Amino acid sequence: MIVRYENDAERKRVDYLLEKWSEKTSIKKPKGLIFFIDTDRPHEFLEDLFSKLEGEPERKVEVYKVEGTVRGVEKRSVELRYKIPEEKRVVERFIEYILTxxxxxxxxxIGGSKVYEVPTRKGRGTVQVELKENNGTEVIITIQGYGDVVDFLSERIKEELTLFAGD
Known part of the structure; x- marks a missing residue:
C-alpha cells in the first residue's frame, strides 16, 4: 500500500492508524529502499542488484509480486434537507457557527453553496451547504466521507439543525 501524505500531521495520523490496526492484523512497515519494477527479466535484475550489495544480499532483499491495485472503497454520502422559517442570512450564520x-x-x-472539510475523531469528511430562499430558507446539506465519519457528522448536524429549525 502506498499512502501519500501532505504534511507531518497527516503522516502521524496514518502511523497511529497502523499502530491501532497492528493489534488486529499483521502490518509490516519496511525500512530501506522500496520500489516497484515492471520487467520480464526479474531474475536478471536481482542478480545485478545482489552484485551491488555488501554482505549477504539475500538477507537484505525481500521481493513481492504485486497483482494490481485494490479498488472498491467508496465514498459514502448523506443528504439532509430542512425548511427553516428564517431569513437566509440568519440560517447561513447559524450553519457557519455550527461548522466553526x-x-x-x-x-x-461552488455557485451558491460552500464546501467545508471537517476533521473529527472518526476521520475527515466534507460538508456541502446549499441555501435557497423560498418563504424561509431551504437547506440542503450533503455530507461525504469514508467510514463512520459520515454518520457521525450527520447526527451532530441533525441535532443542531433540529433544535434551530424546531422540527
Whole structure:
C-alpha cells in the first residue's frame, strides 16, 4: 500500500492508524529502499542488484509480486434537507457557527453553496451547504466521507439543525 501524505500531521495520523490496526492484523512497515519494477527479466535484475550489495544480499532483499491495485472503497454520502422559517442570512450564520464548532475549513465555493472539510475523531469528511430562499430558507446539506465519519457528522448536524429549525 502506498499512502501519500501532505504534511507531518497527516503522516502521524496514518502511523497511529497502523499502530491501532497492528493489534488486529499483521502490518509490516519496511525500512530501506522500496520500489516497484515492471520487467520480464526479474531474475536478471536481482542478480545485478545482489552484485551491488555488501554482505549477504539475500538477507537484505525481500521481493513481492504485486497483482494490481485494490479498488472498491467508496465514498459514502448523506443528504439532509430542512425548511427553516428564517431569513437566509440568519440560517447561513447559524450553519457557519455550527461548522466553526466542528473546526471546519472552507474548501471551495461552488455557485451558491460552500464546501467545508471537517476533521473529527472518526476521520475527515466534507460538508456541502446549499441555501435557497423560498418563504424561509431551504437547506440542503450533503455530507461525504469514508467510514463512520459520515454518520457521525450527520447526527451532530441533525441535532443542531433540529433544535434551530424546531422540527
Amino acid at each position: 464548532k466542528f473546526n471546519a475549513n472552507v474548501l471551495q465555493k
